[in-house]
Amino acid sequence: MLNILLAEDDLLLGELITHLLKQKGGYQVEWVTQGDDAYDYAAGSHYDLLILDWMLPGEEGVRVCSRLREEGYSGAIMMLTAKDALQDRIIGLDAGADDYLVKPFEVDELLARIRALSRRNYAPIQEQIVQIQNITVNLTNRTVSYGEEEILLTPREFQLLDLLIRNKGQVLPREIIYDRIWGYDSDAGIKTIDATVKLLRKKLHAHGKKDMIQSIRGVGYKLDI
Incomplete structure (x- = not known):
């Protein structure tokens, strides 16, 4: 269907x-x-x-x-x-x-x-799967799981995780994160980033072993995998 x-x-x-x-x-x-x-x-x-x-x-x-x-x-x-x-x-x-x-x-x-x-085939040729410690992130079908258990993320949380993964090891300033996910014409305040990071951390840390999302004081965030 x-x-x-x-x-x-x-x-x-x-x-x-x-x-x-x-x-x-x-x-x-x-x-x-x-x-x-x-x-x-x-x-x-x-x-x-x-x-x-x-x-x-x-x-x-x-x-x-x-x-x-x-x-x-x-x-x-x-x-x-x-x-x-x-x-x-x-x-x-x-x-x-x-x-x-x-x-x-x-x-x-x-x-x-x-x-x-x-009738056209729009399916990606190959799934993109990233392993973060013991957490599996499927960037193609936008799912996150720990073993057989799915970790439910909101669309914004997944977009943030996706952005951090694609730029792993690099510090992403808050302004860039805001522009890529919310857009500068959004009514959301830039503090929304910090709130979204906090919620994402909480869900990932329930299964992870360390703080994977690092705060860079006065700048932004980076993913350490």
């Missing part, structure tokens, strides 16, 4: 699309109305397809698409928008969208485009 994330802030349209995808397509659908939520859900879970409205509150769908692609997201992405100018289509495709459907649209066309996208 195809697992779809729909990001649409028009409540009537979102409810209608969700209903039709479930009833006519037999798909599993999660629906969000905020751009920030779309990014968090996509970054923290596996979906076969993202359907992103361009004009979303919080963070525009086209920016969500661009950020995910910059971070290596390999799943299928469809832009759903009322913007029908050629330049807008070019911007959407350059941002990393695989398809671009203009509103208003026929449901049968949406379903046909979904079937076409589902």
